[in-house]
Amino acid sequence: MEVTENCSVKVAVHIRPLIADERTQGCKECVTVTKGKPQVQIGTHSFTFDHVYGHAASPSSSMFEECVGPLVDGLFQGYNATVLAYGQTGSGKTYTMGTAIKDGSETGLIPQVMNALFKKIETLKHQTEFQLHVSFIEILKEEVRDLLDSEPVSKPVTPNGNAAKVTVPGRPPIQIRESSNGVITVAGSTEVAVSTLQEMATCLEQGSINRATGSTNMNNQSSRSHAIFTITLEQMHKIQSVSAVNDTSDEDMGEEYLCAKLHLVDLAGSERAKRTGSDGLRLKEGIHINRGLLALGNVISALGDEKKRKEGVHVPYRDSKLTRLLQDSLGGNSKTVMIACVSPADINAEESLNTLKYANRARNIQNKPVVNRDLVSNEMQKMRQQLQYLQAELCARGGPTSDIQTLKERITWLEATNEDLRRELHEYRSLRAVAECCETGAQESRSCFVKIDGNKRAIQSMDLPDYQMDEVLSDDNPGEIDEVAKELEHALRRNNMDRELNELNKRLEQKESEMKLVGGTDTEALKQHFQKKITELEEEKRTVQVIRPSVSVVLYAFCSNA
Numbered sequence: 001m002e003v004t005e006n007c008s009v010k011v012a013v014h015i016r017p018l019i020a021d022e023r024t025q026g027c028k029e030c031v032t033v034t035k036g037k038p039q040v041q042i043g044t045h046s047f048t049f050d051h052v053y054g055h056a057a058s059p060s061s062s063m064f065e066e067c068v069g070p071l072v073d074g075l076f077q078g079y080n081a082t083v084l085a086y087g088q089t090g091s092g093k094t095y096t097m098g099t100a101i102k103d104g105s106e107t108g109l110i111p112q113v114m115n116a117l118f119k120k121i122e123t124l125k126h127q128t129e130f131q132l133h134v135s136f137i138e139i140l141k142e143e144v145r146d147l148l149d150s151e152p153v154s155k156p157v158t159p160n161g162n163a164a165k166v167t168v169p170g171r172p173p174i175q176i177r178e179s180s181n182g183v184i185t186v187a188g189s190t191e192v193a194v195s196t197l198q199e200m201a202t203c204l205e206q207g208s209i210n211r212a213t214g215s216t217n218m219n220n221q222s223s224r225s226h227a228i229f230t231i232t233l234e235q236m237h238k239i240q241s242v243s244a245v246n247d248t249s250d251e252d253m254g255e256e257y258l259c260a261k262l263h264l265v266d267l268a269g270s271e272r273a274k275r276t277g278s279d280g281l282r283l284k285e286g287i288h289i290n291r292g293l294l295a296l297g298n299v300i301s302a303l304g305d306e307k308k309r310k311e312g313v314h315v316p317y318r319d320s321k322l323t324r325l326l327q328d329s330l331g332g333n334s335k336t337v338m339i340a341c342v343s344p345a346d347i348n349a350e351e352s353l354n355t356l357k358y359a360n361r362a363r364n365i366q367n368k369p370v371v372n373r374d375l376v377s378n379e380m381q382k383m384r385q386q387l388q389y390l391q392a393e394l395c396a397r398g399g400p401t402s403d404i405q406t407l408k409e410r411i412t413w414l415e416a417t418n419e420d421l422r423r424e425l426h427e428y429r430s431l432r433a434v435a436e437c438c439e440t441g442a443q444e445s446r447s448c449f450v451k452i453d454g455n456k457r458a459i460q461s462m463d464l465p466d467y468q469m470d471e472v473l474s475d476d477n478p479g480e481i482d483e484v485a486k487e488l489e490h491a492l493r494r495n496n497m498d499r500e501l502n503e504l505n506k507r508l509e510q511k512e513s514e515m516k517l518v519g520g521t522d523t524e525a526l527k528q529h530f531q532k533k534i535t536e537l538e539e540e541k542r543t544v545q546v547i548r549p550s551v552s553v554v555l556y557a558f559c560s561n562a
């Protein structure tokens with residue numbers, strides 16, 4: 001599985017404008033942005049993030065393209081992703097995410113995600129088969145609820161005006177499960193198969209209507225739950241090998257199955273009972289919301305603090321349903337973008353500072369996103385990579401290998417020619433030795449033969465230092481000179497053969513070391529070695545060709561004299 005290079009959690013800050021209520025209260029702006037830089041100041045504090053939007057920073061409209069678009073592209077490559085909106089109540093999380101979609105509004109991130117997703121599917125549908133599912137859940141008072149449950153449910157309106165969904169009796173509660181390979185799944189929630197943008201938008205709208213909201217002093221439509229809208233993209237596409245020769249795809253290499261999830265999370269905002277004016281049910285909700293956010297803060301703290309991370313400190317994912325569900329998104333198999341929403345009003349300065357501190361820490365979280373293939377596709381991918389590697393290796397070796405082959409053939413031919421010439425030369429030399437000995441034997445035989453053992457004579461020296469031999473002759477019969485010459489010739493031939501045998505042995509050893517060289521991978525060294533060898537052989541051949549005429553002349557002279 002491929003692991004991406006830079007996988008820290010990206011953090012963007014979204015600063016909303018002062019809202020009517022804040023203006024009425026005469027609030028002043030307390031958040032400033034460094035021009036041209038993703039830097040935010042509040043009081044004496046200054047923070048740098050990956051992106052800053054709204055207020056005097058980049059326009060909010062760039063947020064999708066810069067922060068979320070790449071995650072949508074990543075989905076098609078098989079990477080899980082999470083977009084997480086965080087901040088105090090009324091800071092603009094729902095507005096930013098677009099979870100409260102109405103009348104097809106496209107200002108929020110989720111509607112833009114849906115548009116981008118279907119646009120991309122449209123361009124790829126001819127080569128890839130897609131399947132899309134959505135689920136929409138909320139965590140309300142530490143309970144996971146299904147916002148896409150199609151069962152008819154009554155929506156009781158509480159005395160506080162809270163429209164919350166109730167769990168249908170008999171239906172098993174939704175559970176968070178961790179599979180053997182550490183993947184977090186939600187069991188029992190509705191997974192709606194969608195094939196059009198409209199169907200997906202309907203799911204978002206339906207779920208948003210079902211989500212628990214209520215009015216507080218700080219937000220007249222405050223989300224009372226953490227909501228997670230999940231898009232699951234499954235794709236099956238044909239893999240074709242690419243020809244190394246002309247870069248065209250040719251061979252069908254099977255299918256690849258990828259499955260990736262995009263979690264779009266709109267958290268409930270942190271709140272202070274004193275400021276929200278909550279009591280009763282709303283107060284209880286607020287306590288639960290804060291508890292979940294506190295657990296989230298602790299997870300971010302454990303993962304984002306380098307010292308704690310190095311110490312291998314325990315990450316308290318299990319302290320709340322929210323952190324359990326976001327386990328993969330924070331420190332796990334996901335590309336994650338956190339959007340810290342802040343109000344610029346001085347009345348919210350303390351909460352905004354807390355949000356920025358948390359967001360700043362979240363930037364240190366390292367995730368480990370991987371391409372989510374099924375086992376067979378994974379195995380296929382490994383084999384494809386191996387094949388590509390071998391093809392590249394073959395291409396890279398193509399030039400030198402053919403060179404070496406040509407060189408080897410040339411060497412074999414040169415060796416054979418050389419061998420013939422050598423043999424010819426030896427024959428000439430032997431004949432010349434015989435001729436010389438015959439002449440010397442007839443005229444000054446004593447200088448050539450030395451008495452060794454009474455009646456035996458041995459050749460002590462000849463004009464050919466290469467050939468040492470002991471040959472026996474009878475001294476009593478000088479008329480046997482022809483016989484002696486024949487024996488001498490025979491002896492010389494035998495000696496030649498010994499010498500050639502030695503030569504062959506030497507050559508065999510040389511071949512063995514050449515074989516070792518061929519077995520190695522240093523083709524350049526091999527090429528140099530063979531070229532040197534060719535030069536040597538050609539030199540030897542030249543020498544032999546130079547000697548041959550002079551030997552012929554001697555032999556011819558001898559034959560003529562005889």
Ligand SMILES: Nc1ncnc2c1ncn2[C@@H]1O[C@H](COP(=O)(O)OP(=O)(O)OP(=O)(O)O)[C@@H](O)[C@H]1O
Nearest residue numbers: 016088089090091092093094095219222223268269
């Ligand atoms: N960028 C923005 N531009 C204009 N108005 C905004 C912006 N962001 C938020 N608002 C307005 O601010 C108010 C609060 O926003 P929103 O409901 O999105 O906050 P929230 O963080 O989701 O709150 P809660 O946590 O209570 O649900 C809304 O009236 C919304 O229209």
